[in-house]
Amino acid sequence: MSEHLLPDALVANLPKSVLIFGCGYIGTALAEVLLAAGVRVGGLTRNVEQAARLRNLGAHEVIVADLDSEAWHHQFSSVYESVVNCVSSAGGGIDGYRKSYLEGQRSILKWTTGRSIQSYLYTSSTSVYPQDGGVRVNESTDTSDAPLTGQVLCESERLLADAADTFGAWYVLRLAGIYGPRRHYLLDLLRSGESVIPGVGDYFLNLIHRDDVVRAICTALSSDKSATSGIYNISDDQPALKAVLAAWLAEQLGLESPRFDPKCVSPRLQRRGGRMPSRQVSSAKFRETFVWSPQYEDFRAGYRDLLGMEQV
Secondary structure, X not given: OOOOOXXXXXXXXXXXXXXXXXXXXXXXXXXXXHHHOOOEEEEEEOOHHHHHHHHHHOOOXXXXXXXXXXXXXXXXXXXXXXXXXXXXXXOOHHHHHHHHHHHHHHHHHHXXXXXXXXXXXXXXXXXXXXXXXXXXXXXXXOOXXXXXXXXXXXXXXXXXXXXXXXXXXXXXXXXXXXXXXOEOHHHHHHHOOOOEEEOOOXXXXXXXXXXXXXXXXXXXXXXXXXXXXXXXXXXXXXXXXXXXXXXXXXXXXXXXXXXXXXOOOOHHHHOOOOOOOOEEEOOHHHHXXXXXXXXXXXXXXXXXXXXXXXXX
């Protein structure tokens, strides 16, 4: 993760201290950037190895605990200006979603009671949108028919919105499909020699590079204005058909374009015709509100960087 990811003007307006809940792929990258910017960082994770990595990065204090419990509520000794909840699913299907996203959110909000929190940011997902057929969706698009996992995310978003008066500012960032260093399934599949990809390639993928997620989080945290509070989509605004992405990656690797096999998919995807819903996610609201644009303007820019970094 580059120490120079953030412009100086953004660094100058960051909170002096941030407590990160859920220090996985995004949380750890965020911690690294904040620490490089001189921010005092605390963290909570259920992963002992991640905790050790955070300490090695220089985190002020790190607690290993289950987010949905209240056992950790009295373990942090420092005061923090801002909170970031970027927890991921604990596994176990819908119950894991409720444990991590819903009960975890409830636990953090209870912990914030009586504390002066400047800003609270929660990373949700664009999977809350049930729309199909390639339609364009934004933050005002109806989510009432979201799948069960999406309904859990929406409920956890509402918990934060209902507590809005407690914080100086609050943000829900609905993240598109995240890719980046060590997280590129299609690329790994093609590198392994596979010429057949499970499922179909005729639906839109909405993507965002890990580094652009981190910069979006830091951009919101640096705002500290209640007028900017609310729900925002975070994507590169360049949705691409899965088949187009796979063919481009194959070309970069000097391989023939792979074919898709709709019969070789999980039962869950089989019920959806071998594909996820096809929609185009707009991040115009975040771009306009925060004068933000992604460093990697589309998947080609992001994967070119990954291919170069990994010396393919």
